[in-house]
Amino acid sequence: MSDRLFETLKKWGIKNYKIIDKEAIKEITLGASILATGGGGDPEIGLLWAYKVLDEGKTIVMIDPMDIPDDILVASPATLGAPVVLTEKPPSHEVLSNAISNLERYMKKNLQATIPIECGGVNSTLAYAAAGEFGVPVIDVDGMNRAFPELQMTSWVTFGVNASPTVSCDDRGNVTIIDTKDDNKMAENIARRVAMAYGGISWIATYPMTGKQVKEASILNSQSIAWELGKAVYRARAKHLDPVEEMLKSLKATRNVVGIKAFKGKIIDISREFGGESSKGFSLGKVKMEGLEDYKGRIAEIDFQNEWLILKIDGKTRCLPPDLIAIVDPETGEPIRTDIMKYGYRGTIILIPAHERMRSPKGIELFGPKYFGYKEDYVPVEELNREV
CATH class of the missing domain: 2.40.390 (CV3147-like)
Structure with missing residues (x-):
């Protein structure tokens, strides 16, 4: 997987990339959890999966959005439903892998990178773990730079990129393909009902788009913003500084x-x-x-x-x-x-x-x-x- 990943980066002419190790993913997860505005689910769920991927010797690499080719296929692996149910029913990686594989079959094209749907407690980290599992890079973007409750609430939709098709799976092997074309509110409504039918939570692969669309419609370098925010908090803990003041300094430095x-x-x-x-x-x-x-x-x-x-x-x-x-x-x-x-x-x-x-x-x-x-x-x- 790692060989294929680095062959892809070489093919794309990408020499500048960031290796995401356990320390990095821990910092990114904390920063994303702060930006998640109280939501985004239990960060430990995604974090433990990312740790497992790294423990298996797989490599997680983050790349800059402006370096990717315009014609590649990317998508967001995520969870949708009730946060409290997510805590009670943590995933196995097979469920999300099933969603991605079914999206690839429906699109008749292989996924070439992942993008987090949001800065969320679990949904940020899922994109990293899935990238490691599939041997593809994760791109330094998301669709919000925060978390929001509904599927259509992204910068992508404001730029005309649609959530459809979305593939929704559960841990019993059920698969639902949602394709509402440009009716993103309908896609949310159906995906929400599917999640409830599954027992309150679903695992989705959503927002398939091209590299060109990623650059035009995403919150660019949002993962780096989260990463620096997480670093600031860990630095404050280590040096006995005020974590709130360190957060505010980080936001001024990264986002002005x-x-x-x-x-x-x-x-x-x-x-x-x-x-x-x-x-x-x-x-x-x-x-x-x-x-x-x-x-x-x-x-x-x-x-x-x-x-x-x-x-x-x-x-x-x-x-x-x-x-x-x-x-x-x-x-x-x-x-x-x-x-x-x-x-x-x-x-x-x-x-x-x-x-x-x-x-x-x-x-x-x-x-x-x-x-x-x-x-x-x-x-x-x-x-x-x-x-x-």
């Missing part, structure tokens, strides 16, 4: 954006529905936090649908989708996910501007506040917090 430390508090109330039929597999609800230290006497409320969506502090809106809300442990920088949070958890809320490719008019239509049922118009997080 100013992240905002908006609140510090503890969870005092949770309203949550775990991924059942009535919620279509989503974890839905609201969390209330009571302020600590400089924020004592203040209240933060956050709605979520798998991921954190909207933040209000003392009743005033401070962040709207697609901008990012992350709650992290103030001592370790570890992200607090919507599926594991508990009463009494303490966290610092960080707000991060969404990537510019997610803030286009089409993006705001597809995954802005109105799509999620909020009556507010989208206002960039920088403006919402300018006078605070």
Whole structure:
């Protein structure tokens, strides 16, 4: 597999690539989990699979998107469904391999690289593990630079790249091919129903596209952004620095954006529905936090649908989708996910501007506040917090 991988890189004329070892994948996973805005599933699931791939002597290589040929076939291996079910039903690599193999048969072309669908706790790492299994490179991109609950919520769709065909599999050998052409919302609806029929979780190969489309429509170098963010947190732990401040420095260095430390508090109330039929597999609800230290006497409320969506502090809106809300442990920088949070958890809320490719008019239509049922118009997080 490794020989084939390096032969491919040589054929493409790629000399600059990054070998992803255990330390690297651990750092990328942590950074992606922070950017996952409370969602993305249990990062340990994808991380352990990537470790297994490396332990078997397989090689994982990440390459720059601008170096790939225009005519290659790439796709995203991912999981779709209820995060809590994913924790109870972790995958075997055969299931995702089955999805990729069936996508190749349907497309009548071999997969030549993988791309993460999002910066998510599990979905980022799955693309690396699958790349190692199949002997192909993973490309330094994704479709969000965060996590979002629905399949069509990507920069790819805003540029006219479609999720179809999507192949969905379960651990019993069932395979569903979803091809709704350019109706990406329909693809999401069907994929969601299939996941529920499978028992709450499915394993998919989705967003087949060309190398040219990858370059035109992706969040470029998003994996490097996550990697540097993870490195910053591990560096803070090793040197006893403030992990939140190190995160903000990293985001300024890699994206030239100013992240905002908006609140510090503890969870005092949770309203949550775990991924059942009535919620279509989503974890839905609201969390209330009571302020600590400089924020004592203040209240933060956050709605979520798998991921954190909207933040209000003392009743005033401070962040709207697609901008990012992350709650992290103030001592370790570890992200607090919507599926594991508990009463009494303490966290610092960080707000991060969404990537510019997610803030286009089409993006705001597809995954802005109105799509999620909020009556507010989208206002960039920088403006919402300018006078605070």
